[in-house]
Amino acid sequence: MAKQYDVLFRLLLLGDSGVGKTCLLCRFTDNEFHPSHISTIGVDFKMKTLEIDGIKVRIQIWDTAGQERYQTITKQYYRRAQGIFLVYDITSERSFQHIMKWASDVDEYAPDNIQRILIGNKSDEEEKRQVATGQGNKLAKDYGMDFFETSASTNYNITESFTRLAEQVLAANKKDLDLLRASVTDELNLAALEEEEGITDGAAASQKGCWC
Amino acid sequence: MCVQLLSFFFCFLQAKNLSEELRKLSWSGIPRHVRPITWKLLSGYLPANTERRESTLQRKRQEYFGFIEQYYDSRNDEHHQDTYRQIRIDIPRMSPECLMLQPMVTEIFERILFIWAIRHPASGYVQGINDLVTPFFVVYVFEYIKEEVENFDVSSLQEAALRNIEADSFWCMSKLLDGIQDNYTFAQPGIQRKVKALEELVSRIDETVHIHMQQYEVEYLQFAFRWMNNLLMRELPLRCTIRLWDTYQAEPEGFSHFHLYVCAAFLVRWRKEILDQRDFQGLMILLQNLPTMHWGNEEVSVLLAEAYRLKFAFADAPNHYKR
Numbered sequence: 261m262a263k264q265y266d267v268l269f270r271l272l273l274l275g276d277s278g279v280g281k282t283c284l285l286c287r288f289t290d291n292e293f294h295p296s297h298i299s300t301i302g303v304d305f306k307m308k309t310l311e312i313d314g315i316k317v318r319i320q321i322w323d324t325a326g327q328e329r330y331q332t333i334t335k336q337y338y339r340r341a342q343g344i345f346l347v348y349d350i351t352s353e354r355s356f357q358h359i360m361k362w363a364s365d366v367d368e369y370a371p372d373n374i375q376r377i378l379i380g381n382k383s384d385e386e387e388k389r390q391v392a393t394g395q396g397n398k399l400a401k402d403y404g405m406d407f408f409e410t411s412a413s414t415n416y417n418i419t420e421s422f423t424r425l426a427e428q429v430l431a432a433n434k435k436d437l438d439l440l441r442a443s444v445t446d447e448l449n450l451a452a453l454e455e456e457e458g459i460t461d462g463a464a465a466s467q468k469g470c471w472c
Numbered sequence: 473m474c475v476q477l478l479s480f481f482f483c484f485l486q487a488k489n490l491s492e493e494l495r496k497l498s499w500s501g502i503p504r505h506v507r508p509i510t511w512k513l514l515s516g517y518l519p520a521n522t523e524r525r526e527s528t529l530q531r532k533r534q535e536y537f538g539f540i541e542q543y544y545d546s547r548n549d550e551h552h553q554d555t556y557r558q559i560r561i562d563i564p565r566m567s568p569e570c571l572m573l574q575p576m577v578t579e580i581f582e583r584i585l586f587i588w589a590i591r592h593p594a595s596g597y598v599q600g601i602n603d604l605v606t607p608f609f610v611v612y613v614f615e616y617i618k619e620e621v622e623n624f625d626v627s628s629l630q631e632a633a634l635r636n637i638e639a640d641s642f643w644c645m646s647k648l649l650d651g652i653q654d655n656y657t658f659a660q661p662g663i664q665r666k667v668k669a670l671e672e673l674v675s676r677i678d679e680t681v682h683i684h685m686q687q688y689e690v691e692y693l694q695f696a697f698r699w700m701n702n703l704l705m706r707e708l709p710l711r712c713t714i715r716l717w718d719t720y721q722a723e724p725e726g727f728s729h730f731h732l733y734v735c736a737a738f739l740v741r742w743r744k745e746i747l748d749q750r751d752f753q754g755l756m757i758l759l760q761n762l763p764t765m766h767w768g769n770e771e772v773s774v775l776l777a778e779a780y781r782l783k784f785a786f787a788d789a790p791n792h793y794k795r
Contacts, residue, residue, distance in 0.1 A: 277599070278561040299565040301600050301706060302697035305756040320753060327558060329598045332659040333697060 265309050265318035267437070269429050270340055271422075274362050275347030276355040277326030280381040283412035284347065285323050288422050293412055300325045302333055310426055315437070317426055331365070338369035343429040345421070347379045348396075350409065351388040356380075356395065363403060375428040376405045379421055383409040474503070481506045485513070489520045498722035501715055501769060508615040511608070512640065514721035515647045529640075536639040539587045547586055555597050559585045562602050567710065576627045580634070581605055584642045588649070595656035600701040604648060607705075607714050608641040651728045655700060663700040666732055667692050670699075673736045677782060681743050688752045695759035699735050703727065707738070708764050708772075715772045730783060737778035 273281040282297045282304070289306045304323040309316055322341070324334040338344075346362050348355040359378065366376065378400040380391060393409060400407030406428070408421040430437055481503060484494040494513065502510045512518035519528050547556040563581050584605055589597035616633045617624060626634070654662030671692045675682040685692075698706055705713050716734070720726030739746075742762060749755045764771070 277558060278565075296564045298567060298706075299562050299599055301701050303694065305694070305753075305760055307753050307757075318753075325599055327599045329596075329656070329658070329660065333693070336693070 265316040267315060267430070267433075268318045268320065269342045269426065270320045270322065271343040271345065271425060271429070272322045272324065272337055272341040273345045273347060274324055274334075274366070275326060275345075275379075276349070276352070276358050279326065279347045279349040279352065279355050280412050281326065281345075281347050282323055284345070284379070284381060284410060284418060285321055287412040287415055287418045289321070291415070293415075295413070302330060303337055308422075310423060312423065312427055312430060315430070317430065319422070319426055335365065335369050338366065338374075339371060341370060341374060342433065343375040343377070343425045344370065345377055345379050345425065346405070347381055348391065349382050350380045350391045350396075351382055351385050353390040356391045356399075359399060373432050375425060375432050376403070377421060377425045377428070378403070378405045378407045380407070380409040382411060382413070383416055384411040384414045478503050478505065481510065485509055486522060487520075488522060495722045499719050501773070502718045504614065507714075507718070508612050511611060511644065511717075511721060515644045517640070517643050517647055529636075532643055533636060533639040536587070536642050537635065539591070540583055543587060543590055544583060546590070552586075552590060555589050556582075556586055558599070559589070559597055559602070562599055566602055566606070567705070574626050576634070577609075580609070580638045580641075584638065584645065587642065588646060592649070592653070595653055598656040598660075598701075600698075601649070601656065603702050603705045605641055605645050606710065607717055608644045609637065610710065611714060612637045612640050648727055651725065660701075662728075663697060664693075666700050666735075667696045669732055670696050670735050670739075673732065673782070673786060674739055676786065677736060678740045678743060681740060681746055684747055685755065688750075688755055690752060690755045690759070694756060696735060696739075698760075699738070700731075703731060704735065704738065707762055709767055712764070712767050712769075712772045715769050716776070719776050729787075730779065733779040733783040733787070734775060736782055737775050741775060741778070 273285060275281055277299070282300050283293060285304075285306055286292045286294070286297065289308045300323055302325055305320065306323065307318060307320045309318045311317070322337050324330070324337070344366055346359050346366070348359050350356075363376070366374065378396060380393070380396045382388075396407050396409065406424055408417045408424070410417040410421055412418060477497070480497055481494075484491050484497065485506060487494070494510070498510055498514060509518070513520065517532070518525050546552050559582055563578050563585075581602065585597055585602055588601070613624070613626065613629075616629055616637070629637075649656075652662060654660075655666075656662075671682075674692075703713075704716065708716070720730060723730045742758070745758055746755065749758055
């Protein structure tokens with residue numbers, strides 16, 4: 261029986277209200293774009309399965325509300341994440357300045373080996389740009405992160421950035437990954453690994469890809 | 473039947489004092505025609521005494537526009553600009569089924585929310601509060617028009633009518649929020665407490681569903697936070713929310729307490745769909761996207777009846793059915 265996926269990761273989208281976190285996610289999981297998406301309350305959930313180096317990676321993505329008042333709630337999700345998108349809006353200097361605050365929250369509440377990536381969204385709105393690409397690059401370098409400018413509207417760099425973060429998470433969890441590769445090679449089933457991850461495969465096990 | 477119901481309403485609406493009968497009638501749904509005045513009475517905005525109603529309305533409407541004169545210019549001041557910015561970001565991102573994209577409506581919502589926020593600094597504006605204006609606004613627009621509201625051009629209303637709708641919506645929303653303010657203060661203690669209470673309640677009324685969710689590590693906060701923060705408005709079509717609020721306003725502590733039982737009944741309503749899901753992601757996607765698009769009065773009435781039964785069985789005897 262074909263498995264739906266080999267490994268499971270949890271990624272989190274953080275950043276100020278209105279920078280386009282939900283739009284990035286909808287473009288990635290459903291290839292859809294709505295210019296005025298309904299605002300996120302608390303935390304929303306989506307998922308997608310990617311194939312990286314022959315491994316089926318299911319990613320659960322938690323999309324958070326950006327307003328400060330929600331942070332007591334959203335911080336509860338940090339510690340269970342393996343990767344984090346820090347998102348700002350290139351047309352908002354303020355959202356870029358706040359990245360430092362978001363990054364320090366991540367340092368405080370997320371696990372030590374968390375993988376981070378910096379995203380400057382709305383790159384299609386060049387005429388309203390307030391944050392130069394160089395500024396994004398420099399900040400990412402200072403924090404040791406990769407950096408992408410993206411546009412959910414034009415579908416620019418969306419798959420690339422999600423795939424990059426997933427690759428980083430895979431690399432950071434290489435030990436588990438090697439175990440997985442060994443078992444794939446030996447054609448063993450992955451029940452042991454799945455048990456460890458607390459996943460149970462259901463009746464729909466032959467279904468592949470994204471359920472969204 | 474319907475005519476008779478209406479005449480009962482007319483009779484009780486004219487009564488000198490707010491009768492228990494009006495509450496009882498309203499609990500089961502208010503006819504559209506008398507909904508605006510009934511909501512104003514039930515919320516306590518309009519005095520029961522018929523002789524004082526008109527003067528109270530005039531005074532409150534003036535008071536509201538006094539606040540606008542006094543405070544609204546400060547929206548771009550340094551210490552208010554975050555609030556105003558957040559409100560402006562959120563209004564275009566509200567439920568598409570209402571009239572939000574009309575510029576005049578946007579302006580009205582901006583004023584209502586900004587004035588409320590700066591007069592309630594303990595919570596300030598929190599995302600979700602914007603949704604709570606909509607039912608009042610839509611219901612009060614009906615006072616002045618006969619058509620279905622969905623395609624209605626608000627700017628065709630007379631200015632005086634629009635001002636009344638705005639002020640009435642502000643005061644009724646304020647009354648509602650007074651009862652649930654701890655949902656929106658720092659760390660949102662009201663919501664955290666109610667989500668815990670929901671979990672406890674569901675574990676007692678439907679252990680199978682509760683254990684099923686536990687087994688797949690679904691936490692109540694992951695789906696019910698929004699149920700509390702937005703009073704199920706994100707889970708139901710607007711017409712259902714309006715019907716739900718007939719009951720919430722007729723029920724003592726409807727928004728702050730009875731809502732919990734409605735949430736429990738709502739969750740258990742999906743028991744079969746929940747038990748059919750056999751992994752975390754399936755459950756989460758179901759619970760965050762419950763299929764209520766086709767819902768109408770019928771479904772809401774069933775939900776409310778079940779919530780009432782639960783309240784009756786559990787509210788006054790918190791240990792009676794303890795596991």
